[in-house]
Amino acid sequence: MxxxxxxxxxxxxxxxxxxxxxxxxxxxxxxxxxxxxxxxxxxxxxxxxxxxxxxxxxxxxxxxxxxxxxxxxxxxxxxxxxxxxxxxxxxEHKHHLLCVGCHKLISIEDCPIGELQQILKRKIDFDITGHKLEIYGYCRDCKNFKEPSTDSEDV
Amino acid sequence: MxxxxxxxxxxxxxxxxxxxxxxxxxxxxxxxxxxxxxxxxxxxxxxxxxxxxxxxxxxxxxxxxxxxxxxxxxxxxxxxxxxxxxxxxxxEHKHHLLCVGCHKLISIEDCPIGELQQILKRKIDFDITGHKLEIYGYCRDCKNFKEPSTDSEDV
DNA sequence: TTCTAATTGCAACTGCCTTGCATTTGCACT
DNA sequence: AGTGCAAATGCAAGGCAGTTGCAATTAGAA
Known part of the structure; x- marks a missing residue:
């Protein structure tokens, strides 16, 4: 049962x-x-x-x-x-990819904070205890329908 | 004036x-x-x-x-x-460090998303258009006063 | 200056979430 | 299994961030 x-x-x-x-x-x-x-x-x-x-x-x-x-x-x-x-x-440590097209939420294990942690510790003496990372973009199904790219700034 | x-x-x-x-x-x-x-x-x-x-x-x-x-x-x-x-x-592209002790907000230019972008593109065909990264921890002034570290998990 | 659409203040309202209180229920202890 | 009590729940009212309709005001183009 x-x-x-x-x-x-x-x-x-x-x-x-x-x-x-x-x-x-x-x-x-x-x-x-x-x-x-x-x-x-x-x-x-x-x-x-x-x-x-x-x-x-x-x-x-x-x-x-x-x-x-x-x-x-x-x-x-x-x-x-x-x-x-x-x-x-x-x-478990994971982050999400949020598709701007269909609002699907995709889980990933990749996390780039580890290396950053050492840098920050050394450069400005800051001890990281946690973080939050959200990534926006287009998933495979939606990328073909997105409007002609305006300015892919801020990436 | x-x-x-x-x-x-x-x-x-x-x-x-x-x-x-x-x-x-x-x-x-x-x-x-x-x-x-x-x-x-x-x-x-x-x-x-x-x-x-x-x-x-x-x-x-x-x-x-x-x-x-x-x-x-x-x-x-x-x-x-x-x-x-x-x-x-x-x-401008920047992120913040939020001190858990004094709630001070520190701006940084370091951004580890660039490399991740290539990985995600290749691995799961996801086009990043933007992201949000918040980092929590203790600044130099507060790190000495934080309570005996419990479990520095989730970093 | 005149005209018109955009902006603003006011007041009522919506929606998310919280709280006080009386009732019910889980569960530790016979 | 029965008892007692704190914890959990339902209900209704309330709190608070944010929104909206409308009439009055104002920026700025002609």
Whole structure:
């Protein structure tokens, strides 16, 4: 029974953090872990309506806040409208490519910050503890449809 | 008269974009250009009250929207609360170091994206048009006071 | 100076998110 | 299994950043 295994996995996760196991919480963890891209609270709300009986938006927000403070979930803000985004914390270091054409989000492991870190340390005595890198552009499917390039400045 | 020179400079900027020259607009451009870090609409609103007679928040937002669409201003979102930030577009490529201790913002010209661009192009056929890189850590003044390092993960 | 479209102030409103409170529920301990 | 209590939830109201409709004002071209 895959479902049972899955749920006992989330149950352990919650127990480890010292918070109670509820159907809403496992449902939210499940949706987020299965999702390959960050979700807004409302997208989660809609998915949850299908999965569990019903849930209130305040519960969604409170649960996501709890998960974020426990580092089970990573919170960020969407670039265009500033809306909050939540994704399962896989504890791996990765960045996203955002396609400007179709808004697809592609995960990559490449990270060029390592070398920069040494340079900054030496040049201006700054100790890096974390960073955020977002890359915009056109994916393979969209690059052929983009308008005649204006000025590929700022790259 | 430095002030006159300054204002005629903004006047030209606005004329070039085909939008009218008003005291609010020059005031906003002036504040943003003189500021070394991005500002929220409300911070601007407060600065503006000192400078010009009075201004409405809706005017602030509308002006900033106009400037953003004309690329005179760059809009982003604050990391912690998602609030909108606006900064003068100096049309130079730079990134910021944000000190986690004192919240100082340090500008750097180092940018490690150039090399990454070739890699991504070759590996997954993705054309970069832009990117955003934020780096967090401790500046020289704060590094001595940071708490005994827990786990310098995610760097 | 005159005319017109752009800009502004005001007030009401939207949407995301939060909070207070009464009710329910998970779960540790018998 | 039953009990007790803190944690979690639903509901409704509220807070706050940002938006919008509209009438009054103003920049700037003719």
């Amino acid at each position: 895959i479902f049972l295994e899955q749920h006992s996995k989330y149950r352990e996760l919650l127990k480890r953090e010292g918070i109670k196991n509820t159907k809403h919480r496992t449902a939210i963890l499940e949706i987020l872990e299965e999702s390959d891209s960050p979700k807004t609270a409302e997208q989660l709300f809609i998915s949850l309506k299908d999965k569990t009986a019903s849930i209130d938006m305040s519960t969604v927000y409170r649960t996501l806040d709890t998960f974020t403070s426990k580092n089970l979930v990573v919170k960020s803000n969407r670039v265009d409208d500033g809306k909050a985004l939540y994704e399962f914390n896989h504890h | 430095i002030f006159l020179e300054q204002h005629s400079k903004y006047r030209e900027l606005l004329k070039r974009e085909g939008i009218k020259n008003t005291k609010h607009r020059t005031a906003i451009l002036e504040i943003l250009e003189e500021s070394d870090s991005p500002k929220t609409a409300e911070q601007l609103f407060i600065s503006l009250k000192d400078k010009t007679a009075s201004i409405d928040m809706s005017t602030v937002y509308r002006t900033l929207d106009t400037f953003t669409s004309k690329n005179l201003v760059v809009k982003s979102n604050r990391v912690d609360d998602g609030k909108a930030l606006y900064e003068f577009n100096h049309h």
